[in-house]
Amino acid sequence: MKSKQLFLSLTLVAFLALQQCTASVGGGIGSGSGFARAIGACFVVDGRPFYSNGFNAYWLMYMASDPADRDKVTTTFQQAADLGVTVIRTWAFSDGGYRPLQYSPRRYVRGLGLDFVISEAKKHGIYLILSLVNNWDGFGGKKQYVQWARDKGHYLGSDDDFFRDDVVKGYYKNHIKAILTRVNTITGAAYEDDPTIFAWELMNEPRCESDLSGKTLQAWITEMAAHVKSIDSNHMLEIGIEGFYGESMPDRKQFNPGYKVGTDFISDNQIPGIDFATIHAYPDQWISGSSDGDQLAFVQTWIRAHARDAAAVLKKPLMLTEFGKSSRSPGYTVGARDAYFLAVYEAVYACARGGGPCAGAIFWQVMADGMAAWTDGYDVVFSQSPSTKSVIAQQSTRISNLNVPASNNKFVEGGFDNLVRGD
Template sequence: MLFNLSLFLAGLIQASVIKAHTIVPQGFATANGDQFEVDGKPFAFVGANSYWLPLLTTKEDVTNTFEEMKNAGVKVLRTWGFNAINGSELEYAHKSGLTYYQVWNSSEWVINNGAQGLQRLDYVVETAAKNNIKIILALTNNWVGYGGMELYINWIAGSGNTHDIFYTDRRIQVSYQRYVKTIVERYKDSSAIFAWELMNEARCLGDLSGGPACVPGSQTLSKWYREQSDFVRSLDPYHMITTGGEGHFYWKDPKFASDYNFNGQAGENFDLDLTFPNIDFGTYHLYPQSWYASQDFPGSNFSSVQWGIDWITFHAEAARQVGKPVILEEFGMSGLENKTTAYPAWVQRALDTKIGG
């Protein structure tokens, strides 16, 4: 899930040195000590989720968007580094001007380096650099939208397989890594890249199915995070790497046993995942209104605002245990009154804990 109005503000907390004994190129963002840095100077930022940016069909629209962001003080944006289609959709894509990077006609996809393909992402990265804005670039999607991991599953393993096979099937991992290598090697020398993001909102469950291999305690997703972050680091020794996850926990406290966000059912183990050497900072998302729809109604004892405050606090505490930065990467509420109540409270709590939102 991602709302266009989601804004995030990175604060400063304890962080490990991510590139020990390595001279990071000028202009690259790093995590060092208790802060993000650029060229040895503290780097705090206001940012925007702009997943749609590479999908704009004219350079003028991209240029104007960056000018608006720069004028608003945005220093980091998060966008999709993926957009895949089936070969049967090519005719529509050409007629509509749709941006697409991968075309699937068999178990081997084909890259689109053309004017409707990676050249559009090239322009986004180039324009970001000109405006001194950095990019968190997500490499695939847990959800069906924009040709996420379901296309890998359908074309390689077969449409009858469950969602979790993406994390365990070696053929799928090799295909995913081939795409990751294409993107990382294309932009690894650019200071406009803030970080590589392994997947948007990785879960055991997708739009269509879950699966038996990815259950609480299996560490299926954690192992995938570890392996893929190590792979990206082998390609790029300098840029930061993060999960792109929603920050689900795996707590064994009985009072959280029935709560999807805490009992490990989602597949993540935020406390463990943040310890991996090539996960340089953590991410988490915040949508209590939709996550607890059955409890969030007038007169209920459940408070989306308070739940969000607690969620921010839990991640701040986990981050301090590990000594790495964490970004509240997405958050959202529907309804203007809800926004004017929740957003100031959440942002203030994030600032109080030295973690941004």
């Protein structure tokens, strides 16, 4: 009985979410000025549903900061447009180090490369998800923020004090304001007023392993989400979490890959100001040593569980904002990577087509020609990957076909329902 009730409830949730995506057909960046919005468990742009396919390219601002490297940025956007990709996730941070964006608290380089990235995205009709800080050490991250405070004589015990210390939180709030209110020197538009930006992301993969209850991170998200929204009410906001379940729904922790990181998918995404939920998926890291079949089964279950909760509990859209298959994994082949992408894409598409909350998938990651030294094993270089390009283009085409007014989009029986049931 409970199973049947859940099934009927989820069917209704999916149907209602689809029906909320109403109004007249309109364009995206190219033919309208509307911002992307979350209405129920659906994204809407200019009065129509918005489903997307995309990729990560975290290095765009770094390359754009040097005119000699800017061709890599332009070429990547052109390739994305040719493949029907409509969302790219990238960094809006580079804290200290070489080619920094912010070389010390409140001090920024002139002629931001990010201006060029946003202007190129706009030219090619592509939306950006911009992440504001890193949990990891790459490009500075929370470690650099904590070190800046230490350099000023402030005692901090660990990098997790990024989430607790008022001085460090003040540094980060200043960064948020600096980026959101910046006026693009190329387009003339303030970032907060530019619909090219799909959403802001609070942090790339936030973790607070010194407090596995999740309360420290929840308090930080609450504070920072309110700060973002007090400055910019135009854009959506997401957290950047990987999707690990926590204490709010202990029974859901069965879907985790066997460890905790101080996040809580349910509680974190229920915080006011958070417009949609995200998950990442790296079974080759999370359950390393398992077979390809077991890893694929894990990802399908992972997507299914989070789609169910996004629809029935959060009532918000869900995006898979990182997934990939590393060439450094045992037995790797391009064919295996393509098969993995196809399986992930099928799960996302089935959910979206059936009226569920899965609004798109963004794989990790694309790199341009001449970036071999940057490889992390997950990179896709389009000029070297014709079969993978074909898989990506196929997904872009079929998921973009869902971008029609709800009045013209028949609710597909069995799509989301089968995903929920696991059929």
